[in-house]
Amino acid sequence: MSDFWIIVKKELKDLLRDKGLIFGIIVVPLLIYPALGQMMQIGFQQAQEETKIVLVNFDEGDYGSLLIKTLEAAPNVTVTTIEALNLDEALKKAQEEDYNMIVVISKDFSKAIESNQKAQVEIYGIVKGISGGMRESVSEGRVNAVLTVINDYLAKLKIQQSIEGNPDAILRPIDAKSYTVIKGRIVPVPPSLVANIITSQSISMPLVIFVMIIIVAQMSAGSMAMEKENKTLETLLTLPVKRITIVAGKMIGTATIGIIAAVAYMIGMRNYLGSMMSSSGEIGISLEDLGLIATPQGAILFVIIMFLAITFALSFAMLLAVFAEDTKSANTIVSAGIMPMVFPTFILMFADIETLPLAIKYILLALPFSHPILASRAMLMGQYSSMYVSVLYLGILSTVTLLITARFFTTEKLLTAKLRFRRKR
Amino acid sequence: MSAVKVEALEKDYGKVKALKGISFEIKEGEIFGLIGPNGAGKSTTLKILATLLTPTGGRAEVFGHDVVKDGDEVRKLISYLPEEAGAYKNLKGIEYLQFMAKLYAKTGKSYEEMLEVGVKLSGLESRLNDKVSTYSKGMTRKLLLARALMVEPKLAILDEPASGLDIINAYSIRQTIKQFAKEKGITFLVSSHNMLEVEFLCDRVALINEGVIVETGTPKELKEKYEAENLEEVFMSIVGGQQKVGVFG
Ligand SMILES: Nc1ncnc2c1ncn2[C@@H]1O[C@H](COP(=O)(O)OP(=O)(O)O)[C@@H](O)[C@H]1O
Ligand SMILES: [Mg+2]
Numbered sequence: 001m002s003d004f005w006i007i008v009k010k011e012l013k014d015l016l017r018d019k020g021l022i023f024g025i026i027v028v029p030l031l032i033y034p035a036l037g038q039m040m041q042i043g044f045q046q047a048q049e050e051t052k053i054v055l056v057n058f059d060e061g062d063y064g065s066l067l068i069k070t071l072e073a074a075p076n077v078t079v080t081t082i083e084a085l086n087l088d089e090a091l092k093k094a095q096e097e098d099y100n101m102i103v104v105i106s107k108d109f110s111k112a113i114e115s116n117q118k119a120q121v122e123i124y125g126i127v128k129g130i131s132g133g134m135r136e137s138v139s140e141g142r143v144n145a146v147l148t149v150i151n152d153y154l155a156k157l158k159i160q161q162s163i164e165g166n167p168d169a170i171l172r173p174i175d176a177k178s179y180t181v182i183k184g185r186i187v188p189v190p191p192s193l194v195a196n197i198i199t200s201q202s203i204s205m206p207l208v209i210f211v212m213i214i215i216v217a218q219m220s221a222g223s224m225a226m227e228k229e230n231k232t233l234e235t236l237l238t239l240p241v242k243r244i245t246i247v248a249g250k251m252i253g254t255a256t257i258g259i260i261a262a263v264a265y266m267i268g269m270r271n272y273l274g275s276m277m278s279s280s281g282e283i284g285i286s287l288e289d290l291g292l293i294a295t296p297q298g299a300i301l302f303v304i305i306m307f308l309a310i311t312f313a314l315s316f317a318m319l320l321a322v323f324a325e326d327t328k329s330a331n332t333i334v335s336a337g338i339m340p341m342v343f344p345t346f347i348l349m350f351a352d353i354e355t356l357p358l359a360i361k362y363i364l365l366a367l368p369f370s371h372p373i374l375a376s377r378a379m380l381m382g383q384y385s386s387m388y389v390s391v392l393y394l395g396i397l398s399t400v401t402l403l404i405t406a407r408f409f410t411t412e413k414l415l416t417a418k419l420r421f422r423r424k425r
Numbered sequence: 426m427s428a429v430k431v432e433a434l435e436k437d438y439g440k441v442k443a444l445k446g447i448s449f450e451i452k453e454g455e456i457f458g459l460i461g462p463n464g465a466g467k468s469t470t471l472k473i474l475a476t477l478l479t480p481t482g483g484r485a486e487v488f489g490h491d492v493v494k495d496g497d498e499v500r501k502l503i504s505y506l507p508e509e510a511g512a513y514k515n516l517k518g519i520e521y522l523q524f525m526a527k528l529y530a531k532t533g534k535s536y537e538e539m540l541e542v543g544v545k546l547s548g549l550e551s552r553l554n555d556k557v558s559t560y561s562k563g564m565t566r567k568l569l570l571a572r573a574l575m576v577e578p579k580l581a582i583l584d585e586p587a588s589g590l591d592i593i594n595a596y597s598i599r600q601t602i603k604q605f606a607k608e609k610g611i612t613f614l615v616s617s618h619n620m621l622e623v624e625f626l627c628d629r630v631a632l633i634n635e636g637v638i639v640e641t642g643t644p645k646e647l648k649e650k651y652e653a654e655n656l657e658e659v660f661m662s663i664v665g666g667q668q669k670v671g672v673f674g
Contacts, residue, residue: 006527010513017515017556231511235569238475238505239528242497410496412478416438 003241004249011223011253025215025261033268051139053101054094055081061110063119067150071103074146079103091124100126101139113154121147182292183382198292203349205376209309210342211265213369216258216310217317217338218331223254224321225330234415243409247402251314259310298379301387305375308394312368313338315402322408345370368397426489428453428580428612429474435482436469443469445636446483451629453579456606456613458627460620460656466636467616468508471584474614475505487580504529504578508585508616510569511557518553518560518568519544522575529576543575546601562589570598574605580612581605587622599626620656630656634664 001009015021053071057064072079080099084090087104094102102124112119123143125136156167163170178190187194227233236246294302320337324330345367353361353374364370371390378386408414429451436444443466451457459467472478473485476496484491490498512521526539544553547568557565566589573581586602587595603626605611617623623630624644632640632647640647640663644656653659 001527003528006524010516010524013520014513014515230514231507231509232513234472234475234477234507235505235510237477238500238503239525240497240501241528415472415477 003245004252007241007246007249008253008256011250012256015219015223015253015257025219025257026264029261029265029268031268033265049076049135051077051101051142052099053077053079053103053139053143054090054097054099055079055103055105056084056087056090057081057105058107059105059109061114063110063113063154064105067105067109067121067146070150071143071146074142077142077146094124094126100128100136101143102126103143116158206346206349206373208262208266209306209369209372210346212259212262213309213313213342214335214338215261215265216255217313217334219258219261220251220254220314221317221321221324221330221334222327223250224318225324225327228324229326237409237414244406247315247318247406247409251311251318255310255314292380294379295382297384298382298387301384301391302372302375302379305387305390305394306372308391308398309368309372312394312398312401315398315405319401319405319408322405322414341367342369345373348373365393368394426453427451428455428488429457429614430486431470431474431483432485433483434470434473434480434485436466436473436478437481443636444473444480447631447633447636447638448483449631449638449641451580451612451614453612454606454610455628456602456615456626458623458630459614459616459633460618460623460630460660461633462618464635465618465633467618467633468584470633471505471582471614471616475503475582476500477505502579503582504573504576504580505582506569506573506584506586508588512560512565512568514558515556517556518547518549518564521557521568522547522553522572525572525576534577539575539577542577543571546574547571548597563591563594566590567594574601577605577609577611580614583613583615585616585618587617587619595622602626620660624656632656632660632663634660639663 055068055071057068068079068081071077082090082093084093087102090102090104093099102122104122104124106120106122109119109121123140125140127136152171155171159167159170177188178192180187180189180191180194182194227236237243239246317334317338320333321330324333344364347356347360347364348370353364353370356364371394375387375390378384378390427450429449431450432448433446434444434448435442435446447466447470449457459470461467469478473480474487474492476492476499479493484493486492487499488502490502492499512518513524516524522540522543526536526543529539530536547553547570549564549567549571552560552564557568560568570583570586573583581602583602587598590598599622602613602615606613615623615627627644629641629643630647631638640659642650647656647659648654651659651662653662
């Protein structure tokens with residue numbers, strides 16, 4: 001086995017046996033996020049419970065009964081019709097017996113419809129605190145849905161009685177069909193929907209990259225700082241191993257764990273989002289359906305860009321860790337050093353880089369972590385030339401950083417820098 | 426060829442002058458002691474020879490290799506035990522020795538031989554299968570000493586090897602060092618602030634005080650020269666007059 005793999009193996013063993021670390025970066029995201037999701041789910045389920053309606057009918061005609069029958073037929077709705085002389089009485093009854101909706105059909109309801117006037121229905125939702133109104137809004141939605149159906153039905157009926165022709169066409173004379181053109185292909189999906197899908201994608205990608213970069217950077221700096229804290233660094237640096245091998249071994253070791261952690265985080269996050277999505281109804285269209293598929297060339301370029309960005313994050317974090325005396329200060333220094341490079345890229349969540357002012361555009365392009373985000377889009381849109389530029393830029397940047405870091409490892413800075421740092425404060 | 430050659434070595438930490446131009450030579454197979462009070466510059470000298478620090482002035486060679494220019498070559502010949510050191514907490518004692526043996530295996534003896542020697546030297550027996558985080562300070566020190574010696578370097582640089590050990594363990598360490606020097610021809614550079622301990626152990630010593638080497642020779646020579654009972658008295662008669670003794674002085 002080469003020195004490199006011996007060091008990687010030791011790094012993995014040392015990290016994987018750290019219960020606190022494993023718990024924090026792998027178990028927590030895998031368990032906590034789904035648990036959070038479950039909690040949201042329970043909230044939704046409660047909201048989906050039966051809508052219990054107290055119905056007070058002051059109308060004596062047929063249309064009042066039609067509304068009642070339709071409500072009764074609606075799913076998840078139970079209707080209790082009560083005899084009440086006024087609203088107060090109905091309210092009292094509803095509150096006593098855990099109803100969450102009151103529907104009041106006004107006196108001349110049928111008469112108004114028959115004489116082509118507007119008829120009145122009043123809907124009261126009873127909010128009982130804790131649930132935050134979610135249940136009431138669901139219930140109101142159900143009643144409104146029933147009313148829309150009846151409205152439609154009655155309108156068509158009236159049209160049929162008075163005019164010739166297709167009542168639907170008269171009610172809604174214009175029928176709009178929306179298509180979207182992507183990469184020169186026509187897709188029968190409204191642009192608003194496509195925009196939604198692309199937006200959700202363009203928000204989740206930066207988040208994923210952000211999480212990955214931060215975890216990986218913190219871990220590699222932490223493992224360096226740990227060597228200082230546990231006083232193993234001096235011994236390590238006198239072993240018959242090239243310094244660049246030590247740096248590289250550490251980077252690969254921590255990157256492996258960092259990426260496992262990032263994947264755990266993403267799986268956890270996905271389950272969390274997933275359990276929210278499923279209850280709020282999915283759009284049911286994927287990027288593939290829209291023809292936004294990465295070709296092998298695009299995918300390979302993206303992986304290279306991702307790899308280079310992580311390499312940069314790792315070596316930069318190790319460089320910062322040179323100045324840390326223990327794991328705590330390593331965390332602080334890395335956050336202070338990496339965050340400013342990551343946060344600006346969040347602009348890309350909401351904006352297209354080409355539409356930004358020139359100065360901002362170039363600042364973003366100078367930041368290494370913009371490139372994976374841009375690449376994730378360029379890959380789907382098949383814009384490979386910009387990806388090659390990213391590969392070139394990140395390649396140079398991470399090589400230079402790596403060399404500087406390795407250079408620091410061959411000097412005594414690693415052992416004495418913390419003292420300089422302390423003095424400066 | 427001498428194992429170690431130090432010429433006019435200087436080291437500044439910012440304004441602190443830790444070494445003010447020291448020179449000494451160690452012959453191959455010798456046990457050489459660098460002795461002096463706390464803050465004299467012993468650890469600094471050893472760290473420079475172990476390629477951890479860069480001297481501000483002068484030069485140092487290990488078996489003819491410059492410690493600054495040929496760091497990689499020097500590291501293949503030495504094994505360094507820091508004054509304050511730990512082992513990887515989440516590894517078991519045996520895994521720590523295995524890790525080290527693998528890295529040194531190409532420089533001389535085989536992996537299995539090293540490991541066997543290391544296990545024996547540590548004296549930790551079944552505790553080697555426990556994580557280092559469960560060890561006492563003394564146990565960790567023994568593990569680190571075992572790893573420093575098991576690799577059988579050409580030059581072993583040990584900074585206060587017996588620090589934190591009880592007299593029984595300190596004694597057995599001294600015996601091991603003597604045995605390794607005699608049987609395996611390993612050269613030792615040992616630092617200590619305990620002059621008596623060094624007297625038993627070392628073939629030759631250098632007395633260092635405030636970054637200056639004030640005397641070099643065999644313990645016997647020095648005792649005769651200064652008509653002293655032991656090295657402690659030698660040291661006091663050399664620096665006694667001028668010594669600032671801190672709060673006591
Ligand atoms: N990293 C450092 N930064 C600043 N001064 C230091 C550093 N290390 C040691 N010194 C100073 O250098 C001098 C020699 O220290 P050292 O070599 O550790 O002495 P010894 O090992 O003989 O006790 C002391 O005055 C000490 O305070
Ligand atoms: Mg010391």
